[in-house]
Amino acid sequence: MDFDRRDILLSAAAALVAGSSGAARAATGRPFGYAIVGLGQYGLKTIIPQFANCAHSRLAAVVSGDPAKAARVAAEHGLPASAIYSYETFDTIRNNPDVDIVYVCLPNSMHAEYTIRAARAGKHVMCEKPMAISVAECEAMIAACKTAKRKLMIGYRCHFEATNLEAIRLASSGAIGKLRYVRSEHGFVMRDPSLWRLKRALSGGGSLMDIGIYALQASRYLTGEEPVAVYARESTDRSDPRFTEVEDMIDFTLEFPSGVMAGCYSMYSANQNRVLVMGDKGRVELEPATRYAGNRMWTGRDGREQEVTPPATPHKTQFAGQLDHLVQCVRTGNEPIVSGEEGLRDMRIIEAIYRSAREGRRIQLGAKA
Ligand code: NAD
Numbered sequence: 001m002d003f004d005r006r007d008i009l010l011s012a013a014a015a016l017v018a019g020s021s022g023a024a025r026a027a028t029g030r031p032f033g034y035a036i037v038g039l040g041q042y043g044l045k046t047i048i049p050q051f052a053n054c055a056h057s058r059l060a061a062v063v064s065g066d067p068a069k070a071a072r073v074a075a076e077h078g079l080p081a082s083a084i085y086s087y088e089t090f091d092t093i094r095n096n097p098d099v100d101i102v103y104v105c106l107p108n109s110m111h112a113e114y115t116i117r118a119a120r121a122g123k124h125v126m127c128e129k130p131m132a133i134s135v136a137e138c139e140a141m142i143a144a145c146k147t148a149k150r151k152l153m154i155g156y157r158c159h160f161e162a163t164n165l166e167a168i169r170l171a172s173s174g175a176i177g178k179l180r181y182v183r184s185e186h187g188f189v190m191r192d193p194s195l196w197r198l199k200r201a202l203s204g205g206g207s208l209m210d211i212g213i214y215a216l217q218a219s220r221y222l223t224g225e226e227p228v229a230v231y232a233r234e235s236t237d238r239s240d241p242r243f244t245e246v247e248d249m250i251d252f253t254l255e256f257p258s259g260v261m262a263g264c265y266s267m268y269s270a271n272q273n274r275v276l277v278m279g280d281k282g283r284v285e286l287e288p289a290t291r292y293a294g295n296r297m298w299t300g301r302d303g304r305e306q307e308v309t310p311p312a313t314p315h316k317t318q319f320a321g322q323l324d325h326l327v328q329c330v331r332t333g334n335e336p337i338v339s340g341e342e343g344l345r346d347m348r349i350i351e352a353i354y355r356s357a358r359e360g361r362r363i364q365l366g367a368k369a
Helices: 005-017 041-053 067-076 090-095 108-120 135-147 162-173 207-223 318-332 340-359
Strands: 032-037 057-063 101-104 124-127 152-154 179-187 229-235 249-255 261-267 272-279 282-286 297-301 304-308
Touching (some): 032 041, 057 067, 057 318, 090 108, 108 135, 135 152, 152 318, 162 272, 207 249, 207 272, 207 340, 249 340
Antiparallel strands (some): 179 272
């Protein structure tokens, strides 16, 4: 189906803003219970505290390979011992009616397995980005959720973040004229060579899979278009012990049907978090663009530079917006605005970017990419 993603994003945001809309009517009943799989940096430190900001979501269970940590987290959050699972006992979560949704916060190579096991256990799934480490895995995850008649959403939190939503609105409103190009740089300095992020079997790839995916996402949601071709080059010092298995820096250009080009850099060797959308009448700039908090934006037109304060979102934080959105989708039967298909689209492009860098040539993407 052909659609304009920006319209979907903006109408989803508008529905949330309009408190008396269908979204609000559907907001009745008990909060839905989430099981967090993987009590690492993101699951434990970032997501679990966000349930305090949610209107429709709560923590219902934890899944961890570390029994002591799981017991401590459960106790801190008032969960009974029956709400603690190991990776081995995970499938028995099917018998826990308190758990509606499983949130997969594991290394990338484990996303497919836990999404599929969760769907088979009758649970809806929120899966972290990148959705998986291959197109084939993404397709298997979508199929498993479809067979089980469960929702699948990818943790693309920026679709609920005020600055990015305002940038989408401005870019699609004509405020900066006809779009010409997007530029995005996303990176951080990877310091620990022992991390799973640097092991290909667990990560599926380097900075592109981890942080470059934000530049790819931004290029797609700010243009509302699907790229038709990619061209990529890689720069990695293979003598650096951090980068024996995965790439450090990758520079990729996406070509869109309207003629817009997106030039993106992704890296593990510099701190950068920036998006620029350039139109023939002006520009929108975000820096930082996709952080957990503190993102800022500016517009430039007719020689005037102006910082923009985006309108507040109806949710307290982007994370709460993301968590509650899936609950509302389960209640209403709507597809999440960042569904499994959205994660699959990115993975098709990521595979083409890697192929382009490897083969040193422009890769054309299929109509459905
Ligand atoms: P992390 O290393 O801090 O946590 C990973 C968790 O998985 C740990 O609890 C670890 O014990 C567990 N684990 C189970 N099996 C493992 C294995 N074989 N090797 C390593 N760890 C194993 O990682 P993280 O930063 O929490 O990232 C988890 C996922 O969340 C990744 O997919 C990442 O891309 C995603 N993430 C998303 C965002 C975002 O803003 N959306 C931010 C950070 C991370």
